[in-house]
Amino acid sequence: MNEKAVRRGLDKAITGFFTWRTALDIRGHEPWIIFSDQHKGAGDGADEFRLCKPTYLAALRHYNAEGFRLVLLGDVEELWENSIGEVIRAHGDALEAEAAFGPTRYLRVWGNHDDRWMEEVLVALDLLSYAPGTGLRRVFEGVRISVRDGDAKIGTIFLTHGHQGTLGSDRFKFFSRWALQFYRFMQNRFGVTWFGGVDLPSQDASLRGRHDLIMYNWASEQEKMMLIAGHTHRPVWAGRTKETQGEPGSLPAYFNTGCCKFSDGDITGMEIHQGMLRLIRWKTTAGVSVRTVLQEAPLIDLFAQLSSVAS
Numbered sequence: 001m002n003e004k005a006v007r008r009g010l011d012k013a014i015t016g017f018f019t020w021r022t023a024l025d026i027r028g029h030e031p032w033i034i035f036s037d038q039h040k041g042a043g044d045g046a047d048e049f050r051l052c053k054p055t056y057l058a059a060l061r062h063y064n065a066e067g068f069r070l071v072l073l074g075d076v077e078e079l080w081e082n083s084i085g086e087v088i089r090a091h092g093d094a095l096e097a098e099a100a101f102g103p104t105r106y107l108r109v110w111g112n113h114d115d116r117w118m119e120e121v122l123v124a125l126d127l128l129s130y131a132p133g134t135g136l137r138r139v140f141e142g143v144r145i146s147v148r149d150g151d152a153k154i155g156t157i158f159l160t161h162g163h164q165g166t167l168g169s170d171r172f173k174f175f176s177r178w179a180l181q182f183y184r185f186m187q188n189r190f191g192v193t194w195f196g197g198v199d200l201p202s203q204d205a206s207l208r209g210r211h212d213l214i215m216y217n218w219a220s221e222q223e224k225m226m227l228i229a230g231h232t233h234r235p236v237w238a239g240r241t242k243e244t245q246g247e248p249g250s251l252p253a254y255f256n257t258g259c260c261k262f263s264d265g266d267i268t269g270m271e272i273h274q275g276m277l278r279l280i281r282w283k284t285t286a287g288v289s290v291r292t293v294l295q296e297a298p299l300i301d302l303f304a305q306l307s308s309v310a311s
Contacts, residue, residue, distance in 0.1 A: 021144045021145075026154070031272065033269055049078075058282065068273075071108075076108065099130045106133075155303035158225060228270055230258075234258060236254060238255065252302045255270060272299070275298055
């Protein structure tokens, strides 16, 4: 994994044309829920999302009823292994539940496994009835939120998938897509459960730790900015991974949503609600889905920690 390439990718994304910009006032704002890495597949044995689907649908119903804005932070569909037609046939109800938030409360960001949605024409051809917003540009590379306390800006939250600059997920993505299509065939035909692909932090603990650290280092060097990403499938709160824990001056600069394809059927995500940032988990037991807050803190306190170090 090339740290310079990842940094260049993130630098380009946060200032780029394909990043949507908005503002949020902690004194009164629309609540947000951020989920990533559903990897909706074809409903077959290689589709890990199918175990989490009941929980995911229950969570979407809750957040839609409560007036949340839904942000899908990339790898929403598994398009390295499946066609969009296969995904829609298997999980059309999940796409409909996402689209039910409506164009004003629904944002999509592309990841490496659904980078098809970088192309406006393909979104219009394949995803139009399920895509948020109006016009051609309905899926973005990132979301940049200017966070305010009344008239005073207190910091920035940057949402992006987090695959930028990585070898197999970004720079050699076309090779990786072909490799995963072959892997899916082997998995279905012969029960293969291991993939020796390149640069997949979600499947390699060493790469995951390295990637988290690079993301943390980049975010901590920005001015009063918190990065919320996906991609690695590991929930991270305030940069607290084994790679950063205990380091002097560790900052609440990097957060990770986790994913919606855990093998136990649980899903994790991030809420921005009433001026608080929360890492949450949803779990379904005996048909009942329950939301649990794993970590939470006021945004103003998190930004204060960033400001005190910067000063």
